[in-house]
Amino acid sequence: MGASHVDGWLSELGLVPLERAERAGATSWDLLLDGRRRRDVRVTLILEPSIALVAWVHYAPALNDGFRKSYRQFLRWNDELPFAKFALSADERPVLTAELPIDTADSNALGVTLARLLAICDLLLDDSAHWLWPGGRRPPDPGAERRNSGLFERYAAQLGELGEPPAAG
Numbered sequence: 001m002g003a004s005h006v007d008g009w010l011s012e013l014g015l016v017p018l019e020r021a022e023r024a025g026a027t028s029w030d031l032l033l034d035g036r037r038r039r040d041v042r043v044t045l046i047l048e049p050s051i052a053l054v055a056w057v058h059y060a061p062a063l064n065d066g067f068r069k070s071y072r073q074f075l076r077w078n079d080e081l082p083f084a085k086f087a088l089s090a091d092e093r094p095v096l097t098a099e100l101p102i103d104t105a106d107s108n109a110l111g112v113t114l115a116r117l118l119a120i121c122d123l124l125l126d127d128s129a130h131w132l133w134p135g136g137r138r139p140p141d142p143g144a145e146r147r148n149s150g151l152f153e154r155y156a157a158q159l160g161e162l163g164e165p166p167a168a169g
Helices: 003-012 068-080 107-123 125-132 150-163
Strands: 019-023 026-033 041-048 052-058 085-088 094-101
Touching: 003 019, 003 026, 003 041, 003 107, 026 107, 041 107, 052 107, 068 085, 094 107, 107 125, 107 150
Parallel strands: none
Antiparallel strands: 019 026, 026 041, 041 052, 052 094, 085 094
């Protein structure tokens, strides 16, 4: 398992990284993806070839609400949503993560993981608005075509109820 495998999987999925970096044996790729409802979701993939491929969603800006209420919300979501976990980064930004063990990582597993993370961002968009935008007011959707919309169609069957298009809003 190496970085060239992930490069190939991203190409196969039609995803073009914004940036790719290598450091101390690990490789990272920065992606900008769109959910069905939430746009511009920044995802960093981190490959440590002997351990795992981690997908790290930069879920929201740094929190400033005293953390207790947000932390309880993250714990509830962690309990309700399998295959992905919320946490706070060192700089107090909410992150959403999923890990692919090296022995099961391939383009299909990566595609399902990215589609699942985007579907979770869509599902929780209304509950997260107060973190994402000033005053919790969601900006109007520009109506342009979504990046990577094919991920949802390709992996809907593996996403269960997360694969269903969300209600408008």
